[in-house]
Every structure is written in structure tokens, then in C-alpha cells.
Amino acid sequence: MLRISIDRADELFAAIAAQQTLYLPADREDGQAEYKKWEEGVKLSGRLNTVRSAKDFFFPQTENLAEFKMEGKKIEVIDVRRESEDFVIFGVRACDARSFGILDKVYLVDPVDTFYQTRREHGTVVTMACTRPAETCFCQTFGIDPTEPEGDVSCWSDGSFYYFKANTDKGQKLLNSLSSLLEDGDTATLDETKAKTKEILAKLPLAKLSTENFGCDKLNEYFSSAKWAELSESCLGCGTCTFVCPTCQCYDIRDFDTGHGIKRFRCWDSCMYSDFTKMAHGNPRLTQLERFRQRFMHKLVYFPANNNGEFGCVGCGRCLSKCPISMNIVKVMKALEEK
Amino acid sequence: MNKDTLIPYIGVVTDIRQDTPDVKTFRVVSPEGGKVFEHMPGQCAMLSIPGVGEGMFSITSSPTNKEYMEFSIKKCGCLTTWLHAMDVGQQITIRGPYGNHFPVETDLKGKDLLFIAGGIGLAPLRSVINYVRDKRENYGDIQIVYGSRSKDDLVDYQEIIDEWMKDDGIQVNLTIDNPQEGWDGHVGFVPNYVKELNPSLSKTVLICGPPIMIKFTLAGLKELGFTETQVYTTMELRMKCAVGKCGRCNIGNKYVCKDGPVFRFDQLGELPDEY
Numbered sequence: 001m002l003r004i005s006i007d008r009a010d011e012l013f014a015a016i017a018a019q020q021t022l023y024l025p026a027d028r029e030d031g032q033a034e035y036k037k038w039e040e041g042v043k044l045s046g047r048l049n050t051v052r053s054a055k056d057f058f059f060p061q062t063e064n065l066a067e068f069k070m071e072g073k074k075i076e077v078i079d080v081r082r083e084s085e086d087f088v089i090f091g092v093r094a095c096d097a098r099s100f101g102i103l104d105k106v107y108l109v110d111p112v113d114t115f116y117q118t119r120r121e122h123g124t125v126v127t128m129a130c131t132r133p134a135e136t137c138f139c140q141t142f143g144i145d146p147t148e149p150e151g152d153v154s155c156w157s158d159g160s161f162y163y164f165k166a167n168t169d170k171g172q173k174l175l176n177s178l179s180s181l182l183e184d185g186d187t188a189t190l191d192e193t194k195a196k197t198k199e200i201l202a203k204l205p206l207a208k209l210s211t212e213n214f215g216c217d218k219l220n221e222y223f224s225s226a227k228w229a230e231l232s233e234s235c236l237g238c239g240t241c242t243f244v245c246p247t248c249q250c251y252d253i254r255d256f257d258t259g260h261g262i263k264r265f266r267c268w269d270s271c272m273y274s275d276f277t278k279m280a281h282g283n284p285r286l287t288q289l290e291r292f293r294q295r296f297m298h299k300l301v302y303f304p305a306n307n308n309g310e311f312g313c314v315g316c317g318r319c320l321s322k323c324p325i326s327m328n329i330v331k332v333m334k335a336l337e338e339k
Numbered sequence: 340m341n342k343d344t345l346i347p348y349i350g351v352v353t354d355i356r357q358d359t360p361d362v363k364t365f366r367v368v369s370p371e372g373g374k375v376f377e378h379m380p381g382q383c384a385m386l387s388i389p390g391v392g393e394g395m396f397s398i399t400s401s402p403t404n405k406e407y408m409e410f411s412i413k414k415c416g417c418l419t420t421w422l423h424a425m426d427v428g429q430q431i432t433i434r435g436p437y438g439n440h441f442p443v444e445t446d447l448k449g450k451d452l453l454f455i456a457g458g459i460g461l462a463p464l465r466s467v468i469n470y471v472r473d474k475r476e477n478y479g480d481i482q483i484v485y486g487s488r489s490k491d492d493l494v495d496y497q498e499i500i501d502e503w504m505k506d507d508g509i510q511v512n513l514t515i516d517n518p519q520e521g522w523d524g525h526v527g528f529v530p531n532y533v534k535e536l537n538p539s540l541s542k543t544v545l546i547c548g549p550p551i552m553i554k555f556t557l558a559g560l561k562e563l564g565f566t567e568t569q570v571y572t573t574m575e576l577r578m579k580c581a582v583g584k585c586g587r588c589n590i591g592n593k594y595v596c597k598d599g600p601v602f603r604f605d606q607l608g609e610l611p612d613e614y
Binding site: 114 | 342347349415432589
């Protein structure tokens, strides 16, 4: 398998960055990881995952959709889309890599979201296999193997080398461009690393969490469950879960008057917010119970109902570690399953 | 790059009709003249004034009208207040058509039709009514039951008395909530009036109005022997994208913007009661 010594990581990153913009997880001053543009001196984070998911690369938190010039009774619409540049995201974990497939099922179905599509076409995803999954991880629940991540290029580390395998034409093209740096090598120690990781995975506290009791046939049973009242009682409606979630894709569209024109932008929104469904004549989701229920029903029942049983969660565990009241999708699943 | 559906076209408002104290009907054409796009009865469009907001409105004109589109809009929020303050000649932005439509060329063809509307609920049905009037030979008997708070709140009143009531084979039954000077027609709520009229069970029903009216009318229809499979309605929830992606107009796993707005009541019955 193609590999490069980890000692030569800077050479590898420099070679990629010479062709395309390269982003990778790097440690912030507070010790948490976030995606940064690589430049000399930026080191790949050793942490399990980034605080925010990688969805920003394809579905940014805010973006301009159009501009309008207003003059008297006349309006001019200006298309602000620009052909974006090629870029590489290095070190995406298996959970986040799967989330792109889920976002695709929303944004690439007819009518295609061209803003998202352009970025997807220009981005090459290099994943990184996990070696030290955490207690909050449950990607296995959704059929994800973190030792065999998807992506345009899959990458593994055994502590001494990075190993690479291309899964798509785009990925192959990237590896071809790095051929002078990569050498063929055996994978004996990598296989050991994978085996060790699998042992850890089997012992994770959420290893047994199953989706067998979820899906489209549970729609009315779970919607009318008495459990929602208790589960949602403490929810602050802060939307943190939505913002750190790699699969949450709801958005708002708003206009902003710049003083010399109107910018129409979209930004992430949350079904946890009280004004999300509020209309001039009322709100179908009046209390936090309905809003809380919507978020989990969407991931566990509605999304699978519309997508051949695929769930709208990848088990990254961010909501488990970030929710200020320690509520999360795992607790919701367990509560709903109890008879 | 292809045009993205979120990027709107320009429409010009060429006529504004004050229908009721809080409902105006706007005629919209493209700057070059003619319709901005084609649609089917029951479909909607996103109208916007940049800087104010964008909202989904049903297209009230019939697709058989080849010159322009019309929108009947009730003044009730920021955007609609702005729209009501417009003068003729104002440009707006428009995108669409969005959503499904009443099955005028399939399930409704050859059927006796009963339209039941309350208040501004006539707006989406007017598109169907004028469509079937223009293709009269394709449909059976037509009955229209329309009610409002008062005589002054009947949308399209002039078209109703000048055109619909004069058509052969169309029965129009109007009602207002309370007695009013100058009104010698029926007085009472729509649900009760429908029961009094005791329509034939052969009819396929299209209903739109305030939720409370729909609820009681549907219950009344069922008492008369109608089944949910012969009653259609059209829904409205908050929307931003209009293409099933922004995530807010869903009822269960169905998006009103994309899978609706037209639903048959048996289909609606399978969805959670959250609308």
C-alpha cells in the first residue's frame, strides 16, 4: 500500500498545498481541534475529532445567495456565485465522511443545490482512520467502520507511516500527483493497529446501541410517545446540538441591506428555535416539546422514511459532549425503546 | 453554471385590485411581458421584495390564462404589508412553480366537483375553478360553496357574480357569518351550510380555508357519508427554500413545499397531527 513516513508529513502537506488549498484539523490554543488552512508550521491535530464538524466545507455557516440592486420600482438580480477553487480536506473522520453522503441526499437531489454541488465537485476528501475512539463514539451503530473510512482517499496511520488508498477518480488524481513522495510498503503494523482499534471499539460503552427499533414504521408510535415531555423538559433550545452536528442541514434565508444594495444570504438554522416554524398566523410547533421531537424524529424516523432506511445520524458523539444539559440522541433512543 | 432555483426572476406588478379590506389581488408578468413561468392549479410561487422578505403564495390565476399570473394576498405580516403598499409598475422577485397540484388531468377528470372555501382560502381554489370552467367538457357538475366573515370579505366577489354565477352547470352558494344590510343570501358558517346543502356523494371535494373551518367541514362531510379519499385540501406552513431542503415545512416525513401543498385527507391522516 502507498505510504509515507509521518516524519515527512510537512513535505506531504506542502506538496498538496502547492496544488490546492489544504485544510486539516489543527489544535487551537485551548487545545481543541478545528479545521485550519495549512501553511508552514501548522501541525495535524492528534485529537480524535474537531469541535465543529467538517460540513462547513460544503455547507458553510453563512453564504451569500444573490444580491439585488433596487432603483425606484426596478430590481436587478445579481448572481454572486463564483467558480470555486479546488481544495483538499485532510484528516476527516469516518463519521464526518459519511455525513457528506447524508447531506448529498438532501442537496444533490432534484432540484440540485448548485452552491453545495460546486463545492462538492471541487473538494477532495482525505479521511483518517480512527485509532483511539472515545466513549462518546457510536458510529458503529450506523454501520460505519472507523478503521475503514470512506472518502476520495482513505488514510491510515500506524504511528510511523500514513497509508493511502484512493476510492474515487478524484482521489486517484490526488495520489498520482504525490507519487514522488509515496512509496509502496507492507501493512503488517497497520493491520495490528486496526486490530487493536477494533478491540477498543468492541468495548465502547455505546457499542451495543442499535437502530433496529427505529425507522419509518415507527412514525406514529414514536411521534405520540409520552416520553417526549420528560426528554424535552430541560432543553434550553440553544441549538448547540444542531450547530455541532455534521448532518443537521436546515437553513434560513434572509436579506441584509448593506446601504448600497441588498444581500440575500442563507445561514444555518435550527429546528430547536422557537421562530423556526413561526408564521404570521401562528406556529405549528408551539412548545420546546414539538421542536425537540422534530429534531430526533427527523434523524431517526423521517429521514430514513425518505432515504431507504438510512438514518440522519453518524454517531460522531459531538452532541453528547456539547449539550449543556447533557441531553442527546442516545438518551432519546434509549428512552423511546423502553416500553 | 445553471440557474439555481433559489435565485429568483423579476416580475412586474401590472394591476392591483382591492378585493376586500385586507385582501388585494396582484397581477404579475415578466419584464418582457407574458408569464414568468407556467404552472398547474394549486402550485405556488415564492414572491419577494428584497430587503423585506420572501414568502410562498398560491397562484390564484388559472394556467389557462396565458397572459399573466395573479396572486390574492391577505395583509397579515411584514412582507404582505409591504406588498399591499405597492403601486402598479413595482417590480418584485418571483421563483417557482413549486409543489404538486390538484390532479385536474387525472383523478378529477370526469368527476362532479364540490369546491368549499372560506375567506382567503378561495385563492388556491380559484385557479382550479377557472381551469375547469375553461375545460368544462372534461368535468361533471360543479358546485362552489364559499363563505366569509361578511359580504365585504368575499374575495373575487365581482368575478363570482359576473362570471361563475352566470355559467351553466355551475352552482354557487355564498354565505356570510352574520346578517348584514344589503345581503339577502345565506347567513351562517360554512360547515353548517355544507350540511344543509346535502351535496351528492358522487362529488369529489376540494376544500381550503381556515384550519377550524376545514376541521368542522370535513367532520360534516363524513357525517353525510363522504370518505377521506374523495376530499382534497391544500396546506400552508412556513417555508424558506420551497424545494424540500431548508427543513421547516415538514409534516412527518412529507414536505408541504415539495410533496404538497395538495393532499388528500386519507394521505394527510397518515401523517402526524402537527400543522
